[in-house]
Amino acid sequence: MSTTLTARFFEQAARYGEKTCFASRDADGWTEISWNSALQSVHSAMVGLRRAGIEPGDRVMILAENCPEWAIYDLAVMGIGALIVPAYVTHTATDLSHIFNLVTPKALIASSQELTDRAMSAGLDVASLTHVWSRTPSELISSPTKNITLLPWTDLLNNDATQAGALYPAAATDTCCLIFTSGTSGLAKAAELSHRSIGANVDAAVAILNRFNFGENDRFLSFLPLAHAYEHTAGLHMPISMGSEIWFCESPEKLQQYLPEVRPTVATAVPRLYDLLYGRINGQLKNASPIKRWMFNETLRLGKKRIAKKTLSLGESLLDRVLDKLVRQKVRARFGGRIRYFISGGAALNPVVGEFFTALGVGIIQGYGQTEASPLISVNRPDCIKLDSVGRTFDGVDIKLADDGELLVRGDLIMNGYWEDPKATAGTIVDGWLYTGDLASIDSDQFIRIIGRKKDLIVTSGGENIAPSKIESMLSSEPEIEQAVVFGDGKPWLGAVVIPTEETKLAPDRDALLSLAVQKVNEQLNQSERVRKYVVQEMICSTDNGLLTPTQKVKRNAVLSRNETEIQALY
Secondary structure, eight states: OOSSHHHHHHHHHHHHTTSEEEEEEETTEEEEEEHHHHHHHHHHHHHHHHHTTOOTTOEEEEEOOSSHHHHHHHHHHHHTTOEEEEEOTTOOHHHHHHHHHHHOOSEEEESSHHHHHHHHHHHTTOTTOOEEEESSOOSOOSOSOOOOEEEEGGGGTSSOGGGOOOOOOOOTTSEEEEEEOOOTTSSOOEEEEEHHHHHHHHHHHHHHHHHTTOSTTOEEEEOSOTTSHHIIIIIIIHHHHHTOEEEEOSOGGGHHHHHHHHOOSEEEEOHHHHHHHHHHHHHHHHTSOHHHHHHHHHHHHHHHHHHTTOOOOHHHHHHHHHHIIIIIHHHHHTTTSOOOEEEEOSSOOOHHHHHHHHHTTOOEEEEEEOGGGSSEEEEOBTTBOOTTSOOEEOTTOEEEEOTTSEEEEESTTSOSEETTOHHHHHHHEETTEEEEEEEEEEOTTOOEEEEEEGGGOEEOTTOOEEOHHHHHHHHHTSTTEEEEEEEOTTSSSEEEEEEEOHHHHHOTTHHHHHHHHHHHHHTTSOGGGSEEEEEEOOSOOOTTTTSBOTTSOBOHHHHHHHTHHHHHHHO
């Protein structure tokens, strides 16, 4: 494959021609775009960007939902040697202001008037900004700055593609995009990812997938935000290198509608999705008839037995085949009916949830990574899965544990550093090793198990070291609980902030349901890990109220601060 990501795309376009590359949906249905058409659009956008004076090294922010244009602009910006700066459509004006002031973009590409106005209100004091392309442009909002040219984003798509000129001769080690970290405990930092670091991720992942006949006949459904390092690599550039189709879902709320329409074979997702589905399915099961509950539970029992590589009796084998048609087939239909695997990343998957879906015939390959590693570090292989692990490292990746158990990573996948933050870079990359901030264990087969974030580790007054992420995942997997945050640092025992689901809030016996859910989780934990008391927070954590990151991670400190008075009263 070529040195740069855009050159890789050009190679694939030449190979696949009129085959479907991208697809998106509007009110009239799905529109498929061929590799040749996508190539022409990338060339056209390169013409428009260069005409606007965007030069190598300039930063271009993209603020848009997942769509073919997102991918086209990403490839075009990199193709002229500029740096793509993805932003989340859920970012507030404050978030965007931080990004503007840190990376000082020269241009902005936005997908709606509302997003354009939000970004403009956040970045009008940034003198670097000269051009804004919007899908639905109108007059600029009131502004003291008059040097900004506002254009429709068709200005980038309706140019003479033959005038694009050559790709910028970027080196493999050149930074090509600035992807922001989740910012769960402070201001987000911009990780400088290079053609080499993303390419190393892609090549290693494709090498594994090719062994299992994944490739040009697969269809990806891209629904995680492309501003997320995980989706940008695994949901965009990886399928490009595989020659696979990418069908875009512009919002997670549309996922249930799009799955049966798209019928994908592969999709990337974060554990939060599986936790929600796990809770929803178990909640529905409570209201099912006794025979349906029996069939479902038998399906789980037999599936788990096969996962454990235990031999099924003749009667069990026959029953398992029947249940595959009556139960598993219906579960798979909820995901479109053709899904081969969901690739889970972004956080640790609750092993109970992973076993649940695997037993129901929905394959989940769990991996691990972080933005600073472009982001893929390890993954389970379809033929060798340990559900309680995040798999083994990709080829070319070295790992070791620091004295305190922190996982260290080395290889071409490592970022160049944090943009304009040499101090943070020096504290994160030491002698070529990325200090992940995650506590982990590595077994004799080199499978990695993530214990939790080092900075989140709870040390009780009795000296117990407890990683809260496992307990929080178990709590939020209960049908009655939407989200949970565990606390107890410096205290004699653990407590939790528990956010009930909407259904639980409306139940007349809400408190009893929550108490039973917590008790059920406690029965699976050792004494020091059990939640002694809890606080109920009515408000579900979301990006709108600032309690959830765009990558669907609860902002622990924000939740604990919001409930500080109630928490102190427990002790």
